[in-house]
Amino acid sequence: MEENIYKYFEQELESLDGTGNRRKLPHAVNEGKYISVNGKRMLNLSSNDYLGLACNHKLQNEFLNTVGEKDRLLSASSSRLLTGNFGIYDELESRLAELFRTESALVFNSGYHMNMGILPAVSDSSTLILADKLVHASIIDGIRLCNAKCIRFRHQDYGQLEKLIEKNKNDFNRIIVVTESIFSMDGDTANLPLLADIKKRYPGVMLYVDEAHAVGVRGKNGLGLAEETGCIKDIDFLCGTFGKALCSVGAYIVCRKSVREYLVNRMRTLIFTTALPPLNIAWTKFVLDHLPDFYERRNNLALSSNMLRRIFVDKGYGCISESHILPLIIGKSEDAILKAEDMQKKGVYVLPIRPPTVPEGTSRLRFSLTASIGKNDLELIIKSL
Numbered sequence: 001m002e003e004n005i006y007k008y009f010e011q012e013l014e015s016l017d018g019t020g021n022r023r024k025l026p027h028a029v030n031e032g033k034y035i036s037v038n039g040k041r042m043l044n045l046s047s048n049d050y051l052g053l054a055c056n057h058k059l060q061n062e063f064l065n066t067v068g069e070k071d072r073l074l075s076a077s078s079s080r081l082l083t084g085n086f087g088i089y090d091e092l093e094s095r096l097a098e099l100f101r102t103e104s105a106l107v108f109n110s111g112y113h114m115n116m117g118i119l120p121a122v123s124d125s126s127t128l129i130l131a132d133k134l135v136h137a138s139i140i141d142g143i144r145l146c147n148a149k150c151i152r153f154r155h156q157d158y159g160q161l162e163k164l165i166e167k168n169k170n171d172f173n174r175i176i177v178v179t180e181s182i183f184s185m186d187g188d189t190a191n192l193p194l195l196a197d198i199k200k201r202y203p204g205v206m207l208y209v210d211e212a213h214a215v216g217v218r219g220k221n222g223l224g225l226a227e228e229t230g231c232i233k234d235i236d237f238l239c240g241t242f243g244k245a246l247c248s249v250g251a252y253i254v255c256r257k258s259v260r261e262y263l264v265n266r267m268r269t270l271i272f273t274t275a276l277p278p279l280n281i282a283w284t285k286f287v288l289d290h291l292p293d294f295y296e297r298r299n300n301l302a303l304s305s306n307m308l309r310r311i312f313v314d315k316g317y318g319c320i321s322e323s324h325i326l327p328l329i330i331g332k333s334e335d336a337i338l339k340a341e342d343m344q345k346k347g348v349y350v351l352p353i354r355p356p357t358v359p360e361g362t363s364r365l366r367f368s369l370t371a372s373i374g375k376n377d378l379e380l381i382i383k384s385l
C-alpha cells in the first residue's frame, strides 16, 4: 500500500502542470460587460451572458418589486415529486409550452441534470443513440448511464449519420439522433432542417437537440435555432438551458405530453434532487415573458458577431463559427495560454480552451460575444489580436 495516499493525486496534478492543462478556479468580479481578475479590469469575452442581462439591475429590481410573496421562497425543500412542486413550476412550464406551441414542457435544475437524465430515462437496450462527435460533456455523461448502444458520428457528417441509420434501422426499436444546435466550442450550427428531413424519412428516428447556446439568442422570439429554422415541431426532445442568455438557472425540455409524463416517472435527475427555489423559477418566467422584447439585443449580437468573424478571416485565422461563439484555433495548449495572457494584458478577457474540453492539438481561445459589446469594444478586440 502507498504510504502517502495523496501522492497519486499530487503526481497527476504535476503532470497536468507539465502539459499546460492544469485548471484553476479564477477569482473574478463581474461588472456588466467587464470583469476584474486579480485587480485588472478587462472586457469580458468569456461569459455566457449572451444577451448582456446578468448584471442588469433595472430588470432585476423590476422583478423583485413585482414578485409575489408566495414566489419569494429561497428553497423548495424537496423534490418536485414530494412536496417541492410549487405552483410557479406549472406556470413556467405552461408558459414554455405556450411560447414553443408544444403540448408540454418540463423544467430541470440545470442543463447538466437535463442531459444526464433524459437519455438514460428514454432509452433501453433496444435503443440506438447516434450522437454528434462534438456534443457537450453533459450529454456524453448521460449516454454513459444508458443501457443503449451509442455510436458517435463525425461532427456534422449527416451522410455518415444516414448510413448508420440505414445500416441499423432494423436492429433497434428506435434511434435517437443527438446534437447541439450551436456547438459550444466551435460556434458552428447544426443543420436542423436536414436532420428533420432525415427523421421524416425514417419512422423509428427521434431527434434530441440541445439549444443551450442558442436559446435567447436565435429566432425571432429568442426561442433558439429551431425557431429560426422552423423546426420546433420536428424535434422530439427540444432542450435548452436558462443559465446562459436567459441569465437564470435551470433547464427545460419542450415535448409531447407523453414524453413529459414518462420523464416524470423515469428521470432520476428530476426525481432524486431538490427542486430549484421558487424565486429562481419566478425569475426565469419573468425573463421568458420579456424574451421577445430583447429583439434589439439579439440583433446587436448578430451584427458584432458577423463583424468579428470577418476580421478573423481577413487576418488569416479562418473561422468555422456561424454564431456569437468564435474560436481562434491556436494548436498547442502552451501557445494558447500565452496568447490568452497577451490579450488579457491588452484588456480583453479571453480564456484558453484545452483538452480534454477540445481535441488534442486544437487548443484555442474562445471569444464569446455578448449583446453589450459595442463598436469601441470591437475595436479594442481587433487591436489586441
Ligand SMILES: *Cc1c(COP(=O)(O)O)cnc(C)c1O
Residues within 6 Å of the ligand: 109, 110, 111, 112, 113, 115, 136, 138, 180, 184, 210, 212, 213, 241, 242, 243, 250, 251
Ligand atoms: C452549458 C451547457 C450545458 C449545461 O448547462 P448548465 O445549466 O450550466 O448545467 C448543457 N449543454 C450544453 C450544450 C451547454 O453548453
